[in-house]
Amino acid sequence: MQNNSIITQCPSCETQFRVTQGQLKVANGQVRCGACLAIFCAVEYEQKPKSAEPTPPQKATTGKVREDEATNAFEKLKLALPLADEKNPPKPDEIATTISTATNPTNKDKKEIIQTVSASAVPTLTIEAEPVVLNRSNGAKASSPWWFIGCVLAIITLITQHLWFNRGDLYWTHTYRPLYDTVCQHIDCQIPTRVNTAKITNQQFLIRPHSEIADAITIDLVLINEANHNQPYPALHIAFSDLKGRPVASRTLQPESYLDRSVVNLKSMPTHQPIQISLDLMSPGIRGINYQLELLAPAL
Template sequence: MQTECPHCNTVFRVKESELEQADGQVRCGHCLAIFTADNPYNAINYQTENNAVESPDINEEETDSSPDTQHIVADVIPPELRAESRKGKKRFGFIGTLILTLAILTGISAIFLQYAFYNRDKLVKIAELRPWLNILCQQTGCTLPPPKDRKLIILTSKNIFSHPNVENALMVSASIVNQADFAQDFPVIELRFENVRGKTIAGRRFNAVEYLGIPKEQISKMQPDISININLEIKDPGSDMVSYEFAFL
């Protein structure tokens, strides 16, 4: 006789003797489900009335006890997790990661170049960076400013006294040193005079020609760690002057 699996709707033949021996319990040879086949003809009639399609995988000669029954195993691996799918995605992922990495590096380089361009006056003071900045400017057509750091020019000695040959005049002598590790232009020196209340009562700025006393074309740069003597002749600011200060500009 024939019966139908209520789980996968597969119709197959089963012997009545086997059915009686198993107390009506049978195992589907297709999906391996166990069910009661005590009213097989009603199941077949229900299938026919509802236009159900018979399973094409098992023919009428197959039984649930046949050792040659072909079982279909359900695939629980989603397509996106299959090995072949992962390989394809891995290749795409590598290319995407490479493109993203190059884009990030390009963005970082652009930011660094902008920073270097707008801060070249500060960066040029760093001796280790100057060769790289020179290469950068060669590529971009910019010009590096000469390194300059007036804070590294220090006053090592100073003295002020009455001029020996000119009345109501003073002589100012001092020594300055460039403590930077690079040569830089001679600074403009500002000399200020203050009274007892700390108020500036007189002052003047002197360029290198004035305090070195040599022609402009003979002036080069302040070399590192070389003491430079300067001399100035100024009018006496008066008896209110109690102190004076140097500033390098």
């Protein structure tokens, strides 16, 4: 081991230490002093040991370095670097290339030196975020209440149109009837009457010759309104046909034709109450042996 190592002396603090040939080969002859951190060529400052005299003891290296020695070492290291131009500062890549060519330290040392020199030579640009302020013009603020009022009026108009054009159905519901009764006292609402002839049934249909008039017949009907509300009396469509189903005679009678207006309200047929109706018609003859009754919506 003694033949593969040399003794070199730091030119800054004159500290001597032993370096192996393997270490010199890896670092291309460049070493760092453990006392003052100075980088120098170990071969140039190699110390030849004297044969007669014992080798002087090496100075003990400690982790603590005096401030003036560290400053001197850093100043010597900056001699190998180009001077920074205030107008055209060197780029970090150029600084790193110069340091590697002059000293050729290890990768870890290169990183530390590049960070130190870059921070001192290249100025940094600081960007501060400013709060964004959104301003609305006075015209937008002044029009916002009118926009709200317009939306409210439009909604009221739509609701009013719905209540008016659907009054025929909504009036007969318990929820809207008080509203319509109040409004219709001041305006003519003309609420259409609900007509549901499917809920009106005929419980009796009897045809017999008239007791006083020749060639006449009498028809007796019993109608019942099975709906849950009053509705107008239906129109009666009576048709006669022969044995082959061919029509012989027919007639449609409106409520005012078979009811007395002074006694009965034509638009209010009571619910679940039998209504007896008697009709006097001309006889269809001997051919009209088949008959049919159809309940239709009245022409109000």
